[in-house]
Amino acid sequence: MFRNQKIISLLFSLALFGCSTNSNGKILSKAPQVEIRPGEARRVVFDKNGMSEKAELVCRDNKYKFYSEGDKYIAYVAESYFSDMSGFKCLLKEARKEVVAVEFKVDKKQFPEEKLKVDGRKINLRKKDLLRVAKEQEVLNNIYASSVSTPYFQTAFKVPLNSYVTSIYGIRRTYNKQHKGQHLGTDFRAPVGEKIPAANRGKVVFSGDLFYTGWTVIIDHGLDIFTVYGHLSKTLVESGQIVQRGDLIGLAGSTGRSSGPHLHWGVKIHGQYIDGIDLAEQTKKQFKE
Ligand SMILES: [Zn+2]
Structure with a gap:
């Protein structure tokens, strides 16, 4: 009798809360x-x-x-x-x-392929450039390891430009017929001097010249979420500055490893470059904007 009561009470709580149990038989909320x-x-x-x-x-x-x-x-x-x-x-x-x-x-996702031709010296790096890239990587690693635990933002992420996307996130690339890689950001068509806004509120944690992305701005949004704006002709913010969503942070250009004027927009979450356009769509729904 007692056993039956226990079973009935367990079934009741499962039905009520939609709970499940772990291996120790403890009830967990779903x-x-x-x-x-x-x-x-x-x-x-x-x-x-x-x-x-x-x-x-x-x-x-x-x-x-x-x-x-x-x-x-x-x-x-x-x-x-x-x-x-x-x-x-x-x-x-x-x-x-x-x-x-x-x-x-x-779920599965297919990524298309494209072939590109770039300056050979930007692929087969000279010793001087290799050293530069290694130094820059160290600076970037420190930046990406020091995000704050509370979000700077309370709004959705906004795609910085509405112009034509010249290269989507995740496209598989072959450079100069031999070097393979993948594009883990979104490229937007942008003439030199086009105004580039911040995708969300955050703190500028880098504003300077990098080998690959040229003049670059990096914003920490908190929670290990960073946005990166590359190939700028000019940066208009300084490290340490808090920017609001939509604030002007730089002007588009073609600096670094670039085949023409455009904005490279990268979004890094917890060490992974993810699709910024998808993040903008997801958060737009969640923040009901
Ligand atoms: Zn790019």
Whole structure:
């Protein structure tokens, strides 16, 4: 009799809360199921499950930043362009407690191909350039490792230009018939001098000249979310400056490894370059803009 009552009560709670149990038989609140594709990011809202802000959010063995809003936590989770296509879970961990916060299903995405011809010296780098690239990489690594834990923004990401996209995110490239790579940003047609706005509110963390992207501005939006604006003819902001969405940050150009005037827009989330246009569409819906 007692056993039956226990089963009935368990069934009742499952029906009421749509809960599931973990391997220890503990009842968990149902985690949201989210679909994602390689090179995309999702803003996910999930239950606090009684855990404090000191808890860890771990997705595919990576620790993600998250923040509190009302009775929920929010995080931006990215799936690598080089995804192995397996589904994954984000776990919220604190002390000995561990729950599934979000579950991801990875869908297929096809990326087209293009052939490009560029200055050979920008591919087979001379020693001097190799040293320069290595130095710049160190500076960039430090920048990307020091994002703040709270978001600077409370609005959707906005695509910086509405002009023709000359090269989409993720396109597979062959340079000078032999060197293969992939384009992990979006290129917008832009004449030299075209005004370039910030995609969202954030803090400028880099404004300077880089070997590959020429004159470049990088903005930290918090939560390990960065936007990058490359090949500029001029930067109009300085490191440390807070910019609002839409603020002028530079002028378009063709500096660095570029085959003509355009804006290269990169979005990096938790160390992965993701599709900025997709992020703009996703966040536009979520912020109801
Ligand atoms: Zn580009």
